[in-house]
Amino acid sequence: MTETLPDLLLIGCGKMGGAMLSGWLERGLSRAVVVEPYAPAAEAFAHRATIIPDATAIPAGFAPGAVVFAIKPQEAPATLPAYARFTEGGALFVSIMAGRSVASMRAALGGGAAVVRAMPNTPAAVRQGFTAAYAAPGVTTAQAALADTLLQAVGEVAWVDDEDQINPVTAVSGGGPAYVFLLAEVMEKAAIEQGLPPDLARRMARATVAGSGALLAASTQDAADLRRAVTSPKGTTERALAVLMDPDAWPASMSKAIQAATDRARELAG
Ligand SMILES: NC(=O)C1=CN([C@@H]2O[C@H](COP(=O)(O)OP(=O)(O)OC[C@H]3O[C@@H](n4cnc5c(N)ncnc54)[C@H](O)[C@@H]3O)[C@@H](O)[C@H]2O)C=CC1
Numbered sequence: 504m505t506e507t508l509p510d511l512l513l514i515g516c517g518k519m520g521g522a523m524l525s526g527w528l529e530r531g532l533s534r535a536v537v538v539e540p541y542a543p544a545a546e547a548f549a550h551r552a553t554i555i556p557d558a559t560a561i562p563a564g565f566a567p568g569a570v571v572f573a574i575k576p577q578e579a580p581a582t583l584p585a586y587a588r589f590t591e592g593g594a595l596f597v598s599i600m601a602g603r604s605v606a607s608m609r610a611a612l613g614g615g616a617a618v619v620r621a622m623p624n625t626p627a628a629v630r631q632g633f634t635a636a637y638a639a640p641g642v643t644t645a646q647a648a649l650a651d652t653l654l655q656a657v658g659e660v661a662w663v664d665d666e667d668q669i670n671p672v673t674a675v676s677g678g679g680p681a682y683v684f685l686l687a688e689v690m691e692k693a694a695i696e697q698g699l700p701p702d703l704a705r706r707m708a709r710a711t712v713a714g715s716g717a718l719l720a721a722s723t724q725d726a727a728d729l730r731r732a733v734t735s736p737k738g739t740t741e742r743a744l745a746v747l748m749d750p751d752a753w754p755a756s757m758s759k760a761i762q763a764a765t766d767r768a769r770e771l772a773g
C-alpha cells in the first residue's frame with residue numbers, strides 16, 4: 504500500500520527507529536532525514552534517506568511534517584532543544600521514548616509543540632508490532648491521523664486518553680517481547696536438563712513459542728481457552744501448569760515484573 508506521507512525527520516536510527524523507518528519507506532515515504540551519530544546504525548538506509556550525524560546538518564529549508572524521537576529517554580534533555588525550531592512550523596512530534604512525559608518534551612520543544620507519545624514494540628521489525636499512543640491536548644485531528652498512519656505502518660495501534668496509561672503499556676507490550684523470548688530461553692534450558700540434545704531443545708523452544716503466537720494471532724479464542732485445549736484432564740500439561748499457575752509462581756512474578764517496569768517508566772518521566 505502506498506500512502507502520501509509528509510517529509511519526515513527521524514532522530515535515532517537504532518533498533519526501533521530503524522524498524523519504523525523501514526515500515527514507512529515500505530509505505531511510500533519519499534523524503535526522510537535521519538539524525539544518527541553512529542553511522543553503522545543507519546547504513547542500511549543510506550540509499551533511501553539522508554543520513555546526518557547531528558541537528559546542525561539538517562538541510563536548509565527542510566520542513567518536516569513529523570519529527571520522530573527514537574533515542575533513549577536519558578538523551579532527551581541534551582537532544583530535544585535542537586528541534587524546537589520545528590514547533591513553529593506546525594510539525595507533529597512523535598516520541599517513542601520510554602517514560603518521557605509530554606510535559607518534559609514540551610519544556611524542551613516549546614509549550615505549543617504538538618506531541619504524540621507512543622509505545623511500540625520490536626515485532627514492528629516484521630510489521631507485527633503493537634503500539635499504544637497518546638495525543639496530547641493541542642494535537643489536531645489531522646496530526647493524530649498522521650501519527651496513526653505512521654504507527655500502523657509497523658503493526659496494530661491503540662489510542663489511550665490518559666497519558667499515564669502509556670507507562671503500564673510500556674511495561675506490558677513495550678517490554679513484552681523480552682518476556683516471551685525469556686520463555687523460549689528457559690524452555691530450551693529445561694529441555695536440555697531433561698537430557699534432550701541442545702540443538703533439538705533450541706528448535707523446539709523457538710518453534711513452540713512462534714507457533715503458539717501464530718495460533719493465538721489466528722484465533723478468536725481467549726488465550727485461556729487455547730491453554731485449556733492443550734491441557735488434558737489428568738494429563739502431563741496439567742501437572743506442569745499446577746507448578747506454573749501456583750499463585751506464588753507465574754501470576755505473582757508477572758504482576759511484580761509489570762509493576763517494576765511501570766514504576767521505572769514513571770521514573771523516566773523527566
Ligand atoms: N527496544 C525496544 O524494544 C523499544 C524501545 N523503545 C524506545 O525507543 C527508544 C530507542 O530504543 P532502541 O531503538 O532500543 O535503542 P537503540 O540504542 O537501538 O537506538 C537509539 C539510537 O539513537 C542514537 N542516538 C543517540 N544519541 C542520539 C542523538 N543525540 N541524536 C540522534 N540519535 C542519537 C544511537 O546511536 C542509537 O542508534 C528508547 O527511548 C526506548 O525507550 C520503545 C519501544 C520498544
Ligand SMILES: O=C(O)[C@@H]1CCC=N1
Nearest residue numbers: 601673674677678679
Ligand atoms: O526497556 C526499555 O526501557 C524499552 C521500553 C520498552 C522496551 N524497551
